[in-house]
Every structure is written in C-alpha cells, then in structure tokens.
Amino acid sequence: MNIERLNAEYGIADQLKFIEGAEGFPFIKIDNVKASALVSIYGGQVLSFQPANEPHNLMFLSEAAYYQAGKSIKGGAPICWPWFGPDPKQRGRPAHGFVRNRLWNVIETEVTANGECKITLGLADTPETQAIWPHSFKLSLEITVGESLNLELITHNPTTHTFHVTQALHTYFKVGHIDQVAISGLEGIKYIDKTDNGLQKLQAGPVTIDTEVDRIYEDTHGEVLIDDAAFGRRIRITSTGSKTAVVWNPWEKISAEMDDLKDDDYERFVCVETANAGVDIMEVASGSEVRLAANYRIEPHLSELDSEFPSAA
Numbered sequence: 001m002n003i004e005r006l007n008a009e010y011g012i013a014d015q016l017k018f019i020e021g022a023e024g025f026p027f028i029k030i031d032n033v034k035a036s037a038l039v040s041i042y043g044g045q046v047l048s049f050q051p052a053n054e055p056h057n058l059m060f061l062s063e064a065a066y067y068q069a070g071k072s073i074k075g076g077a078p079i080c081w082p083w084f085g086p087d088p089k090q091r092g093r094p095a096h097g098f099v100r101n102r103l104w105n106v107i108e109t110e111v112t113a114n115g116e117c118k119i120t121l122g123l124a125d126t127p128e129t130q131a132i133w134p135h136s137f138k139l140s141l142e143i144t145v146g147e148s149l150n151l152e153l154i155t156h157n158p159t160t161h162t163f164h165v166t167q168a169l170h171t172y173f174k175v176g177h178i179d180q181v182a183i184s185g186l187e188g189i190k191y192i193d194k195t196d197n198g199l200q201k202l203q204a205g206p207v208t209i210d211t212e213v214d215r216i217y218e219d220t221h222g223e224v225l226i227d228d229a230a231f232g233r234r235i236r237i238t239s240t241g242s243k244t245a246v247v248w249n250p251w252e253k254i255s256a257e258m259d260d261l262k263d264d265d266y267e268r269f270v271c272v273e274t275a276n277a278g279v280d281i282m283e284v285a286s287g288s289e290v291r292l293a294a295n296y297r298i299e300p301h302l303s304e305l306d307s308e309f310p311s312a313a
Helices: 003-010 127-134 251-257
Strands: 016-020 026-031 035-040 045-051 104-111 118-124 138-145 147-158 163-165 167-169 173-174 181-184 190-193 200-201 211-216 223-228 231-240 245-248 269-276 283-284 289-300
Touching: 003 104, 016 045, 035 118, 045 147, 104 163, 118 289, 138 283, 147 283, 167 289, 181 269, 223 269, 231 269, 269 289, 283 289
Parallel strands: none
Antiparallel strands: 016 026, 026 035, 035 045, 104 118, 118 138, 138 147, 147 289, 163 283, 167 269, 173 269, 181 223, 190 200, 190 211, 211 245, 223 231, 231 289, 245 269
16 A cells, blocks of 8 residues: 555545554554544554543553464454354354455545544455455444544445354453453353353353453443553443454463463453354345444543443343
C-alpha cells in the first residue's frame, strides 16, 4: 500500500494519518481531543486505544508480536472470521479463520458530528480465499475512536445461497496484574471449559484467574466488566449481535511456549471476547448481513464490585 496515496485520499488533518509501522506494515494513527489509537490495516486490527487523560492503554500488544505476512499480530483486537477456534471441518485450515492475516482495504474515514474518528475497512473474497472457504462475501469493520472505542464487524452475503459463520472480536485487554483482576457480568452463566475436556460448568461469582483459563460462556447478557484494581480502573464491555463471550488467559506454561509472547506476559493481559462461538452459529441468508459489535469504555475503579449484574441462575 502506498502511504502517500492513502494520506492524500483518506487522511484527516490534525486527526488521522497513515504511517509505515512495524516491519513496514501500513498503520493508521489517530490523535484527536478524545483519544489516540493505532490500527493495522493488515488484519483489520486495532492495536492500541488510549482515551485522553487516561494513564494506561486499553489494549495489550506483545513486544514479541509477529509483523509478518501470513502471521497474526499478538495483541489488540484480532478479528476471528469466518470461524472461531480450530478449523470446523478439520481440513488443516488456520485456527480462527483467515482474515486476521490478510491486508484489508480502506473504504472510508470521517469525523462524526460529535468529533469521533470513524474508519471503515473492508475485505472481499478472492480466488485464494475461495480455495480456503468456498463462498463469496463482503466483510467490513467500522472502528470509531472517541471517549470509548467501538468496533462493528459486518458480514454481507452477496451469494444466492445461505452460509454460516462463527466469529469473535478477540480483544486483549491490558491489566496492571492478572492476580488483581475480577470479571463480572457472567455470574450464573454456563460455560464450556476448554481446559477440562470441554465440560460444561456454571460460573459462581466473578471470574478470577490463577491458572490457565479458556472458556466459552453461553447465553450472555451483553455487558461485562473487567475490574482492573492494579491500574485503578474498570473496563466496561457492551456488546450486540452476540450470545457468547470467551475468556482466555494462557497462564505461565503456554505464555512461555509462545514465541510471540514474553514468558511473563500472561500477567499483563486478559482476553474477554465478544463472539458467536460454540453453538452460537450465525446464519447469513442470501443478500442479508449480520453485525457483531462491541463498545469498550474505561471507567473509574470501585473498591468493591457493584451488584448491577444479577445472577442468571
């Protein structure tokens, strides 16, 4: 991609510019009065978001992340599509689909009426993607940078037949220390424990992490809070178009085994993913579209988790 041309066509003076990022990857850098953010056009991936006057970034980005064609970037908000997790057909295709390791197209940039920066990225099928997943598609990601960060993934089916997708906004949230994190909003909800042979369990109380966690929560309510006591803040996640949430932390052993994580990185992030996963499979009829959206907002920390999430039991 030609950075000069992108700036000429889509740059916004004093707010949004295109830059050459790590290993030459094209990045979008946003700085407005509300927040700053960094977006990789490769992967259609937000890498960084920090509201004005907030001392810490919302997102974790690994210092050992790959910036290499065919590899995904470890951190930020990777897009999992058209499947979440392992290849559902067991054909050796990449986990989490193929859009997080492809160059997207810039469709539009704008400043909204309330002063937010909005970026629309898009991706469509090619002969290469058809060989992996035999469907025509149009995928777009709307990224809105303001006092909060809003992501909306839109799947459009231009074909004459129905297809099905699972998907996720696989967001890595930066935390002060994992042992001071509590996640509320999932109390009383059943989950699939992927670290325990896929057994179904029931969440009792807030989610705390002191070992490897890999869970798919079913029939969620659309709002989750991450209490990040070490950074003195809470992260509110409000989602639409989703019935599942995924909570993941690799813990010590897996973190050390991953080349694109430092050994102790598990202490500095938790993934809380807005998803359609497990049995939450989206049917996309001919000529229709489905939307998956999440809003992330940083709030002041409370000394005790409030009781705004009643038990679903």
